[in-house]
Amino acid sequence: MNETLNLFIGLAMGLNLLALGSSRLPSLIQAMSLQGMLLGLMPLIMEHEHLDWRLGLIALATIAGKGVVIPTLLRRAMRAANIDREIEPFIGFVPSLLLGAAGTIAAVALSQALPLLPEHAGLLLVPGAIASVLTGFVLLIGRAEAISQVCGYLILENGIYLFGLLLIHSTPLVVESGILLDVTVGVFVIGIIVDRIQRAFDSLDTRKLTALRE
């Protein structure tokens, strides 16, 4: 079970690097969407011995939300704004890739400092989580297009989700569903604002959002 899970986490970490290195928005959204689907499958792998319908429902909701609905919305926004690539990021693609690679190494090193329970010791969940959070940060800070920043935010959230899998046995389902609901509503709110910005500024380039400063 651990090998399969680690393979999935490894793939998710690879998708982080893909997201950092691509200038085309469709590939960035694709990477994020694949990562979301992988994440949705993980609880099923962890709990394959005692599956129940509620867990299945949460997994299904995650795959549908992170893997299908959100990417579709982002693609629509992208077409409406008539953009398909990031022209001038604040942090270039090669530097972001290097940052991402360094972050991944740092994540593995950092997770050595944090003690784990024996049943989690062989898993890559903690380094995977830290690496995704860092990737999310690089995209949030380094990209100028609003859609790329949203992808960054979602990858950051994916990292937190990975970490949350450590607590899968102990958190009550109510809390997990509440969190899932909040995250989903959050993405919809972001989507609405992206749409409004597109109408108000006729662009999704956040460099145009500079009226407010000291």
Place this chain on the structure above:
Amino acid sequence: MNALLLVIIPLVGAGVAALWPDNRTRPWLLPVVGLAHVGLTGWMFLDPPAVVADAWLAFDPLARAVLPAVSLLFLVCAAYGVSYLQIRSERPNRVFVALLLAVLGLLSAGHQARHLGLLWIATEGVTLAAVPLLHFNATPRAYEATWKYLLVGGTGIALSLLGSFCLGYASLHGGGGGDLTFVALMSQGAGLSRPWVLTAWVLLLVGYGTKMGLAPMHTWKPDAYGEAPGIVGAILAGGVTTVAFTAILRVRAVIAAAGEGPIADRTLLAIGLFSMLVAALFLLGTRDFKRMLAYSSVEHMGILSVGAALGGAGLAAALFHVWTNGLTKGTLFLSAGNIRRAAGSPSMDHVRGMAVLTPRSAAIFVTGMFAVTALPPFGPFFSELQLVRAALAGGHGTATAVFLGCLLLAFFGLTRVVFGIVDGRPRTAARANGRRFVETAGVIAPPLVLLGMSLWLGLCTPEILREAWAAAVAQLFPISTP
């Protein structure tokens, strides 16, 4: 049950507002729900219910010490909201009224949350519900502010979720069941795994600190407060920041129970003083009187953080300051909203002579400014005095000096902007605009009432309030009750 009612009543009100057909009468739902909320809170305040130890949601001593202030502030803002939305009758207010009520419900949930996950869900809910309130004016500037609020606030709130997970894992690793109620976490105490506790503290402080607006995570605040209507600014500055502050207090109690209290206090003191310094420096530079209020809010969040770092006496002073700051800030936001509407611009480059155009609002604004910069006999003077005494008694001489220096700098910055817009002769272009704005009782009385409350808190702080703050301190410092 009543604790749950405090959440349900506003949420039902929000639902009714969403279905209410008439744009003109809908705003009256705000004061109606606000009054019910104040009534219930007041009743529970005077006759505190017994708290079941492992309840997820309860009107416990900490909620009792701060939630009534938020409830009162909301009621006064709701009364202002009726007049404000009448002036803005050209804009549909269905979403605005419904979400304002939802914010009240979620704030009640957040203040009373005794479970780490529930606390996060409520705080995130408030963050999201506030989004359409910020861009009520639907200008490009408002959307820009909303975007920054969403990205910075969303990241902050995501980090606090990560921090909550870390604290949960600290419990799991320490042999606990991963029960995320604060009572269970505190009773596990030193059994929590140390590296995970420290990681959790950093993430939760950054996360909830972003929501509270502590520097350097405050960057969304000037934009959001600058572009949002005054009533929204008042509720964000007096209510939403308070829920983040109580979150930090509850987490700090867990960290202290785990034996890392000194580290938590040092970080709170450092981040508090840093926020005050950053805010004071920006106050000296800003030319926009609504952004000025945001920096003033950052400064006062710094004061709260410093108070929380100073042990029991400091915490009692900080809880006092939650009341005085929230109510006085409300005065400033509402009167600034009037001035902004009459002046047509928020910048002191374009606005002056408001004492001529809006004499009443300007008088309240100036008095409120003196109140918030701790002029006796207004409330903030006494809460800050109590805080300074706690700091000196605790032997924090240098910190006290920095604290007082920042207050002085902030005073210079605030007076510079406030008198810049109030004094002088109004510009001719502004005169015509200003005449269209009538200072009715509906927009003057609410800020005046808040100012009166600030004065009342300063002149004669009711004994029952002091007792409520002491009870909250006893809840958060179970071992060494001062």
